Amino acid sequence: MSIQDSNKQLCRDYFKAFLARDTAWMARHIAPEFVRHDPGLPFEVRGPKGVAELHDALLPAFPDMTLPLLDFVAEGDKVLVRLKVQGTHTGAFGDMAATGQKIDIDVLDLFQFKDDVLVEHWALLDNLGMLKQLGALPQ
Template sequence: MGSQESNVERMRFFIEQVQEAGRLQLIDELVHPGFRNRTIGPGQRDGLPGVHDFMTALHEAFSDLRIEILHCVGDGALVATHKMFRGRHTGPWFGAPPSGELIEFRVMDVIRFQDGQLVEHWAVLDPMSPSVDADR
């Protein structure tokens, strides 16, 4: 991405290209080498390696992954997102064995950007539950 994009546009690009489309090769370009995740779970790695781990696990756990951006707002270096993740649970997800069910879960993130890259992260995740749209 060029230097003229806003942090909100950068966040949307990260969600669409890395989180949803699985273009994991973009992580090193979009995430700052000094990245800190302020809400990592037990057994998770912090920093850039942790971003790679999490995104790999996400795409191994959920097939047909779709992410709906419900809200995405920015204030300077900070961008807040509210997203709905939907997909079929076909692989292990942080200790939960694959169920084969269509699931959904909401995530609220706050990201701080520095030099056009994600540098700091806070999140609140809802537990995953079967999707209400079972006809997918």
């Protein structure tokens, strides 16, 4: 298996571990110095603990969240993943009370690996589309 194929599989495994809050997987495959660059988050995500905290901020709001993975592009030590975030807003999301609305938004995630460990992540989500779908902004 090529390094690119191995890194693509690590991305697939990352999303499964994230949804399951698999902290053992996170401790093995996310570097302590890992950072997620995400302009839509009001807090910093660092290391395996930060990824678990991100899970704890999102999954109570969208407990039925799914992350359909659509495309992978790998080069060198980086993998770009195009995916969706889908779910129903049934819990508090930051200051926003549950709306019962469904979301279906597009995401681009760029991951960087070193020796089979995730070291950096750049995330771009359609936050504007999500806020419209939740009714926080007009369509």
